Amino acid sequence: MNKETFSQGDAMHCAKLDRRGFLKAAAGVGMATMAATALPGCAPQASGKAGKAEADTAAGSNDGRYSWLGEAPVVDDSEISQTIEADIVIVGGGNAGVMCACSAVEEGASVAVIEAQSKDGISYYGLHDIASINSRYVLDNGLEEIKKSEFLSEYQRRTHNKTNPRLVKKFIDNSGEMIDWLLGKAPQEVLDKVHVAHFTTNSAYFDMGSNVNGFTCWPGYVQVDFQTTAPVLIAEAESKGATWYWEHTGIVLTTETEDVSIQKETVSADGTVSFVEATEPHVTVTGVIAKDPDGNYIKFIGTKGIVLTCGDYGGNTEMFKALQDEQRWLFESHGLDEEGLHCMGFGRDGSGIKMGMWAGATLDPGPRCLVSPQVMYQSTDFATNVLRWGSGFNAAASELAAGSGGASQNPWGAPFMCVDGSGRRFTDETFLGVFGMLSQVERRKPGRYYFFFDNKWKEMMSRMSPEHFSQPVGVPDSIDYDMLFNSWVERGAEGAPTEDNGTVCAWAANSLEELFDYMKLDDDMKSSVEKEIERYNQFCDNGEDEDFGRDPKMLLSISEPPFFGMYSVEEKPMTGTVALNGLVIDDDQRVLDSNYNPIEGLYASGNNSGGRFAVQYSTPMSGLTLGMAMTLGRQLGRDLASGAI
Incomplete structure (x- = not known):
């Protein structure tokens, strides 16, 4: 039996995103206009950061497949200063890791959690939008029960059936109970701000059948401040015997490998099928070696399993460039520098994925x-810094947020008529909400994109599908948009605003002619936009968008003053907030090898695992990243502790 050790490898050394600074900025200028607060490549790390020795040792190539993977270094037993044994060892104490640990200890298991960040400095992922299906909380707050089979069908259709439907179903079946459990543990200060989002702001969408262009969305996700709740969960788990090893870096998986006999099918020349005995390697993961704050190596043995919940690879530029083909190709098509490609804000270093692959896992x-x-975007080529989520409304709404101290985001995408820099309409603005517009503008000429609409704006926004985030946590959806639009009308009456302060990107007027003048459109642009509005209005009157097939429910004419215009900026393709594909796992979240057999003793959950997202993050419910991670992480801890897997 061969014994090997595998190192975490070259983790990134970055400044941690300061969550308080992030949320403070969100409250001051609105999520819609936040500039990136993290340096390129910087990310809070769920699984830890390897020291220079490990990074240098792992710098070589593996087998030619992945230059970023490197060769697996070895840590000798003589270097181990201490051995700690627990039923379950969890590498990475982020959202999925915390939930896994808490559920396991509730089932009576002993648990050790290895977390590289400090207890006081840890930053959990996301804006605390947590998707759930049929929780008692949302049903008690007036939402109708979701038919689970319909949700699963919609999810698989959006991913072209490339995701594992049993994993998705496990989320669907257990997420409601998870969120109710979480709310039962949350402190009062968190409960005071909890609410169901998108229920009132998108009321017309739900009244009209919850379907635009054949795609369905459901309400049901809940905003829960996990950053404040997690310490309460950890304290309770520790009182039951779990131990968090803060500022410990997971760097090594220990394995035992042996050849096992299998029956392999063969076919003779005459078509006769027979079976012959063959062998293939069988790997068992027995433990993980971590480094403490003083540089000492500690071996952790997990008698029931080792769980990787180390997060994604979005903060690792080398891995991002190699694995995110579409984003790399988009940058190439625009002739942009690819050296800085990485997720903005929450990307981890990919170390957990490397650990698993060195042990024989696949990607x-x-x-x-x-x-x-x-989440964050800052323009460097345009005078106005705006967040371009495929919608101009965000950019304009930030002015209300900046002036009133409120915070603003737009969950509706771009429901208004949009034209490019030449004044021509170019797509169905409501197709797949913000995601459809994103795909279009990233494949077009960079520059300004203009949005036009009229006094029916509130009705239009109410009809839009809730495809993505709502307000930051604690800020209800009922933000005072009337104040925003009234301010534009008042400003328009005072004359055309300038861009001297770098924030003006929205105007209002009582006629289109005045509006175009305020926006400083030249004669050719005015003529083109006027023709497009006339054509669009005709489609609205006839109930059919002959150019782009916009859903008839989303056709509202631009005909009732006051009229509004705004712009957003397409500077370069976005690189996302976090990557969503990790190690291949089975229905029970066991990590699989290249033969798609389980690696005994090794499990992965959250963004360390795959099978949950594909094609794009197009969601039938907002908050699915956290909902998936927390639900599946909790289920894994429960199943491991109880012996169900």
């Missing part, structure tokens, strides 16, 4: 996708 096949649009 989720493409297409590999991102949470996109990304």
